[in-house]
Amino acid sequence: MESEVIKSILSSFTFSFYLTWWIILPLVLFFVFKDVWFFYIRTLFIRKIKWVILEIKVPRNILKTPKAMEQVFASLYASYSFGMSIWDRIWDGKVEPYFSFELVGNEKGIFFYVRIPDDKRNLVEAAIYSQFPDAEIEETEDYVETLPEVLPNKTYDIWGTDLIYVRDYLYPIKTYLKFEEDIDERRIDPISSITEVMSKLKDGEHLWMQYLISPTGSPSGKEIVKEGKELVESLIKGKKPKKPAGKMSQWIDGTLEFLKNLISGFWKYPEWSKKGEEKENGKEFVDLAKMTKGVRDIVEGIESKVSKLSFDTVIRFVYIDRRDSFSPMNVSATFGFFQQFSTQDMNSLKPGSTKTLYNNIWARLFPFWKKFLMNYKKRRVYDWYRTRRFGKYNKIRKEDFSILCTEELATLYHFPIEMVEAPSLRRLSSKKGEPPVGLPLK
Template structure:
């Protein structure tokens, strides 16, 4: 039977108005596709609304963390801190996700500089405050942890703004997230074993900004399962030349059952015979591995090492906010991006500003589009929103410890807030009220959200006057 195609049908459409063609397709079944796409869009928007409502209604707390000046702990101990925080991961069922908007609980790790005064912060759901404090005290027994008000509340949200200018972005990976960034073990001298803390350059830059400027760095970390490791396995297998096994269909799975039973029976009778086989790679299978260059072998090992540790879904936001008279991209943007680029490796992974969130537009309605991006990025930052913006990616606990750890004793940045003395144990029999006062340490009684928070003692006079304005 011969089938003939009549091209005159298509030729007729060539000379028709595009609206006529769309109407013709719509009336002849195209409306079904339109309805499906429309309903999917409504469902997706509804889900985002429910999820945003869910995490905004949670009770959050913002914790300021200070460590002693003589801190000698390396980023290695912060890996254990993140391991503890990963314990909040839970499985969310269909009803909870799509009808209640429930999302996985998460943390926000923040490093902020207000006119050169630097503070490390962790924002968490109030019910996890004890978990965060226990995880920090386990690694830093002399640390001081105090609840403070939200430093972002007084920042403007409407742009263009008469007083302030803003530059912001979400930092994304320039390669697949199975490839790791440069981590703290690579900042250690192999011969002298001297550790060059990578965060020192970043803190030095953040301490140099002027009165009226602010730099905010935010890492949203969401605990996740281990499914992300499949991407790492695929990359490793590809580099080693291992062919992926074809997926079995339903018939193959049914026929495979009796073979599995026979194999198990044979293993029980002949442990090293019928059921047990020593796996050896043939020369053909070994050749791809032998052909790898030293650099490719390093990449292979790095991918495997990343997959061996606990991972989090991450969003990395940066905001530089300043008054018009002191705003300087060279000081608040280029310098910070340059400090962050020390975590980049061209053969594996690193950070770059996200193309969809960076507050820079080249063409068409530039001012209006930049202002819209400014409003979106600062809104997402102030909400600590884990959904809005660029796609999230996976960083493991070693990578997170590299990006967020407390400064070591060798770092001489003057305005990083540290405890003045080690925290000692309270005397036996001390009343509970006095114990609570001692635990607050250097901070005077703070006031909750919406009210003014007392500033830390030791803040330089000119900075304190500016922050109190």
């Protein structure tokens, strides 16, 4: 009897599959090979991008604060798609455009570069000239080609890492506005500490820093404003913010709720949860005047950050020198530059998983494995720097990045003010002049 029931079920299933396989099979294959297709088509799209390297020089007597650079980054947000079409994403493999702003130091001097897609060149140049009309922008060869393609080797050693946020991306780091609160500190440029380190580099030493940025936000990125408001409300009420449920979690919750109402529907009306609606009864009211100054500062910092345009950001630096003269002090000095933007109550930057360190119990038990892994990490971070790899997957698949607003980016990367006296800083000795009006051309 049981065998007949099983045969009947299998027969029904086989017959149903026979009738619907042409619908089911493509769906199954789609989910199986979706990631493979995206990897292929996006890799193809990124490889087709034509990149150019521009060197930027500004006059010595520049009086503009990092606010001008903030406007440059805000102008670059115009490249954001605000949500690509399904055709562009799936068939063409398009990704949001990204740029690399780079600060480079070696024995020859200190250089400001930007690596951009060729079709975005006019946008970038217009953004820079609008704030720095006396700047000089020239296309140049890629400086990474001056060193071997693979490092470390017998001659050179390397130390490098990506930097990530310590806390949630909604908490800002200390920005240039905080440095300008005191009248005396307005003459202090936070970038002077790293230019001072770079100006003392000797022959064979290289210190490279890059900020890879890509515009983000709703609808294709995170709901930054919404998440910021939720965090602010939780801080005011003294509660931890609820993490948004994933799609799978929402589907499971919805299915369980449906089954529950299906069973209980025989003796009572179904009860459905209301999403996005707050109950007026029991709503908490908080006297903002009773908030501590620390909480008020955090709330103001978060609100200020989410009100500005934001970018997915990868911060990376490498220090390269000959093995016989390699100086770890330059690595420490570079971390010191980033440390000045840290605050105990909000956010700071720390080395990510790409850092060229490996010092746990396995490294102590198996020294040979430590040497192998250290060498692998060094080669990886160097290759990622050379190729300007945007995160672990290079935009081929989704991943979480540190999200910086324009104010934070301008704090980390801007042209030094006149007071910065780094000896090897490459600047224009004079402003560009214009020919007299009516000057004959022939």
